[in-house]
Amino acid sequence: MRGPYTTWTQEEKHEVPEVYLRRFRGHTASEVIEHLHARNFLTLPIPPTYTGSLQPMDLTVFRGFKARIAEQFRAWYEAEVASVLRKADRKRRKAERKYGARLAEARRAGLPEPQFEPPRVCTNVDTRAKRMRNLHLQWVLIASVPRVF
Secondary structure (H helix, E strand, C coil): CCCCCEEEEEECCEEEEEEEECCCHHHHCHHHHHHHHHCCCEEEECCHHHHHHHHHHHHHCHHHHHHHHHHHHHHHHHHHHHHHHHHHHHHHHHHHHHHHHHHHHHHHHCCCCCCCCCCCCCCCCCCCHHHHHHHHHHHHHHHHCCCCC
8 A cells, every 4th residue: 555545556667556536526526537547547436335344444544644635735724824814914004004194194284084994805715616626636646645754
């Protein structure tokens, strides 16, 4: 076994990777299958009623794979949140500069001080299926590569 979901066998001095896929729509999407086949992966479906028989593999084989996928997601999500917060901070600073200019102008003209209105900023990370599908595929491929300890 070389990483969860994948096995490697020696055949005439070259390795053939096998990927076992559940009937999860993200795994069986045509883009995913084409991507794997383009990289010479052999895709093998796991029958829907067979999952219970493979449960021990969840504890032994798939645990490391799932941990590596989670590690990839956490790193990606952390970077995305940092990026969203940086954008929000830039918008706020820009609004504060504009407010400072309006405030100085109002004081020079003897007008009442204007109200500061913080900008409305979307702080949501884009986790739509269209975006996540491609990221998930990248993470699966990265997680399938064996680690040397």
